[in-house]
Amino acid sequence: MSSTTRSSPTSAAARPAAVESPPGVAQPSQGYDGAGPFPAEAEEPTAPRGLGDRLYVTVTAVIVVAPFLGLGLAGWLLWGSLIHPADVLLAFVLYLVTGLGVTVGFHRGLTHGGYRSGRPVRVALAVAGSLSFQGDVIGWVATHRRHHAFTDRPGDPHSPYRYGTHLRGQLRGLVHAHVGWLFRNDPTSARRYAPDLLADRDIRAVSRAFPALCVVTLVLPFAAGWAIGGTWQRALTALLWAGLVRIALLHHVTWSVNSLCHMIGRRPFRTRRHDRATNLWPLALLSFGESWHNLHHADPTSARHGVDRGQIDPSAAVIRLLERVGWVYDVRWPTPDRVTARRT
Ligand SMILES: [Zn+2]
Ligand SMILES: [Zn+2]
16 A cells, blocks of 8 residues: 555665555645745745634644743752752653653554554553643644655655755754644644544544643642652642653654654665655664654664664664563564665
């Protein structure tokens, strides 16, 4: 099914038989030369129009800006020594749980089918990812599959090449790919890109619970801080560091994979035409291995993204662990042949 969405001039035989693109994905837009702005930009709206659009932008602004305000406030409080080891520990644990929920659950499992798992593991990972404040699981997966179907071409929801490859276009594109795209009310059809998840009752329930899970992800550190420290001040510092700051950090690491990992870094593996995904080592640890993004775009279903020596991939390590205890199975580990076939 990949052949309808892949337009690489390179050998079709080197491509994986199964990719993430669902049936019915259209051909990439015609008339894109790989350097100019995406053709649709000529008539793009400059401002939100209706009430629905304004509400969408307002909610997005709260989700994007609030954690950053928390970061500023937290820094100010730190100046007064209002940070405690328990805050850091809580932040670390929640970063780990929610980050792996996104990478192992949302991304490698639900989006790309890099492994199969039983119901409890599937739901637990979907809940963990939902606690990351990155949108509901079905919307996340649909948007990401669309990114793979149209990578760095018209139709990609967050390509840094949207405004062309000249300097000004690149800077504007970087902002767009990192965070600007969130403010465009440009919904991705879940029926088209994630029909498998819509057909899954458990995942639908997790998706519907997203607003409640946003509350949980803030209440958890607040309650834990209160329980550990015994005062409301300790509850508040835990909320700031292990709630807002933790969310802000994971937000920007995730968004950096969308922006930086399509602009800077190495490209040892062949990807489709126009696809400029890169491997960017400085983000490997913080992104749990997701910044080996060039390999990921070259072989989207692979459960391991860091395939070369020394490439840290904590998400793959967690999948391996889950496989050992029998919680996931049918894992698509990269084979030497598969990796070699994709090298440039
Ligand atoms: Zn990408
Ligand atoms: Zn992906």
